[in-house]
Amino acid sequence: MAGKESSSVPSTPLLKDELDIVIPTIRNLDFLEMWRPFFQPYHLIIVQDGDPSKEIKVPEGFDYELYNRNDINRILGPKANCISFKDSACRCFGYMVSKKKYIYTIDDDCFVAKDPSDKEINALEQHIKNLLSPSTPYFFNTLYDPYRVGADFVRGYPFSLREGAPTAVSHGLWLNIPDYDAPTQLVKPRERNSRYVDAVLTIPKGTLFPMCGMNLAFDRDLIGPAMYFGLMGDGQPIGRYDDMWAGWCTKVICDHLGLGVKTGLPYIWHSKASNPFVNLKKEYKGIFWQEELIPFFQSVALPKDCTSVQKCYIELSKQVREKLGKIDPYFTKLADAMVTWIEAWDELNPSGAAAGVANGTAK
Numbered sequence: 505m506a507g508k509e510s511s512s513v514p515s516t517p518l519l520k521d522e523l524d525i526v527i528p529t530i531r532n533l534d535f536l537e538m539w540r541p542f543f544q545p546y547h548l549i550i551v552q553d554g555d556p557s558k559e560i561k562v563p564e565g566f567d568y569e570l571y572n573r574n575d576i577n578r579i580l581g582p583k584a585n586c587i588s589f590k591d592s593a594c595r596c597f598g599y600m601v602s603k604k605k606y607i608y609t610i611d612d613d614c615f616v617a618k619d620p621s622d623k624e625i626n627a628l629e630q631h632i633k634n635l636l637s638p639s640t641p642y643f644f645n646t647l648y649d650p651y652r653v654g655a656d657f658v659r660g661y662p663f664s665l666r667e668g669a670p671t672a673v674s675h676g677l678w679l680n681i682p683d684y685d686a687p688t689q690l691v692k693p694r695e696r697n698s699r700y701v702d703a704v705l706t707i708p709k710g711t712l713f714p715m716c717g718m719n720l721a722f723d724r725d726l727i728g729p730a731m732y733f734g735l736m737g738d739g740q741p742i743g744r745y746d747d748m749w750a751g752w753c754t755k756v757i758c759d760h761l762g763l764g765v766k767t768g769l770p771y772i773w774h775s776k777a778s779n780p781f782v783n784l785k786k787e788y789k790g791i792f793w794q795e796e797l798i799p800f801f802q803s804v805a806l807p808k809d810c811t812s813v814q815k816c817y818i819e820l821s822k823q824v825r826e827k828l829g830k831i832d833p834y835f836t837k838l839a840d841a842m843v844t845w846i847e848a849w850d851e852l853n854p855s856g857a858a859a860g861v862a863n864g865t866a867k
Contacts, residue, residue: 517545517546518629518632518633518636519605519606519632520545520546522604522605522606523546523604523605523606523607523608523628523632524547524549524598524602524604524606524607525543525546525547525549525607525609525610525628526548526549526550526551526595526598526599526602526607526608526609527548527550527551527609527610527611527612528553528592528593528594528598528609528611529550529551529553530552530553530554530558531560532560532561532562533550533560533561533562533563533612534561535613535614535615536548536562536563536566537563538615538616539616540563542616542626542627542629543566543628544565544566546567546608546628547567547568547569548562548566548568548569549569549571549601549602550562550568550569550570550571551570551571551594551595551597551598552570552571552573553573553589553591553592553594554573554590556572556573556574571597571598571601573589576594576597579601579852580597580848583847583848583851585844586735586841586844586845586848588733588734588735588736588740588746589737589738589739590737590738591736591737591738591740591743592611592717592733592746593735593736593737593747595717595733596733596750596845599728600845600852600853601852602724605723605724606632606721606722606724607721607722607724607728607731608628608631608720609717609718609720609721610718610720610772611718611719611774613718613774613775614678614718614772614773614774615772615773615775616772616773617679617771617772618773619700619702619771620700625771626770627719627770627771628770629770630674630770631674631721631770632721634671634674634721635671635722636671637649637651637652637668637671638667638668638669638670638671638764639670639671639706639763639764639766640665640668640764641669641706641708641709641758641759641763641765642665642669642708642709643661643662643665644708645658645706646658648703648704648705648768649703649705649706649766649768650666651668652704668764669762669763670723670762670763670764671763671764672722672723672726672727672754672758672764672765673715673721673722673727673754673763673764673765673766674720674721674722674766674767675713675715675719675720675751675766675767675768676720676721676768676770676771676772677701677767677768677769677770677771677772678697678716678718678719678771678773678774679697679698679700679771679773679774680697680698680774680775681696681697681774681776681777682695682774683714683718683774685744685783685787685791686781686783686784686786686787687784689780690780690784693777693780700771701768702769703768703769704766704767704768704769705766705767706764706765707755707765707766707767710759711755712751712752712755712756712798712802713751713765713767714748715747715750715751715752715754715755716747717733717746717747717750718747718772718774719770719771719772720747726763727757727763727813728813728849729813729814729817729849730750730753730754730757730813730816730817731750731754732749732753732817732841732842732845733746733747733749733750734749734750734838734841735834735837735838740834741789741832741834742786742787742790742793742834743786743787744783744787744790745787745790745794748790748794752801753801753817755801756801756806756816757806757813757817757820760806760810760816761811761813789832793831793832796828796831797828800823800828804820804823806819806820814846814850817845817846818842818843818846820842821839821842821843821846824839825839
């Protein structure tokens with residue numbers, strides 16, 4: 505697993521000046537050593553969770569900025585209450601302060617994986633390839649991603665749809681420890697994922713998916729304001745649904761705006777399983793609530809005048825308040841936080857505040 509030079513490292517790193525790597529953490533970032541061949545050319549945004557007086561050590565040679573809770577409070581003021589505390593959901597603050605077009609976010613227990621030929625996987629490079637090629641949300645291609653080398657559209661695929669749609673999200677997967685919920689962890693404590701599937705798929709329009717935030721990339725210009733990881737952790741009745749919430753909101757908005765979401769490659773090596781009993785305590789209410797949340801998101805309709813991500817998200821917050829607020833007061837609080845998040849985003853990103861849907865071309 506040691507980081508070393510690999511033939512998969514491009515001579516000139518892709519999007520070197522257009523991408524930030526966002527890492528939430530409570531510990532020293534020794535894991536970056538193995539990622540050095542792949543991450544060192546890029547700018548890192550580290551969001552420190554927990555005690556802001558604790559010093560986080562970052563290996564030498566990385567270009568980074570680090571934000572702790574004091575920084576979040578200073579920058580956002582009263583609006584800082586929309587950023588979760590003592591939960592990895594705090595990572596979305598990094599999305600907000602970034603000034604780059606693309607974001608890659610990874611957890612600090614995710615290591616470099618190897619493909620079946622024992623070659624180290626440059627996860628970031630594959631995410632970038634996913635984002636820079638179109639998606640096919642309107643018609644499923646049975647050879648999966650038709651834009652990959654060695655693949656194409658199969659017979660019967662409409663020519664009118666072969667231009668595809670701009671890709672907003674690239675959702676990567678994990679070898680070793682799968683991203684299971686607490687009940688599944690408890691039933692299968694020793695299960696490990698060793699299956700490497702060499703495929704990238706577009707998630708069809710109208711289909712939701714469980715988005716995991718530990719190996720995820722997205723086009724910040726296209727979908728950034730929808731990547732809010734909600735209210736989780738300290739003082740909240742729920743945890744471990746931060747990325748799920750962001751994924752459901754993002755997918756509904758991508759479908760409305762004609763944007764694509766991909767899943768599959770690249771893989772990372774997820775090194776350690778979290779405590780299933782702690783996870784069950786965090787997830788307990790969510791396990792029940794999601795049975796009502798999913799039908800809500802499946803039935804969401806956004807008006808035609810919602811032509812920007814911000815407008816879509818504000819409309820979604822209204823529907824959350826109206827329909828999910830009946831389930832629990834938490835959702836009324838969450839709806840308020842969704843509005844606060846957009847207000848804070850627009851304050852820090854004034855040029856994009858009134859923008860409509862981007863055209864999907866690389867800037």
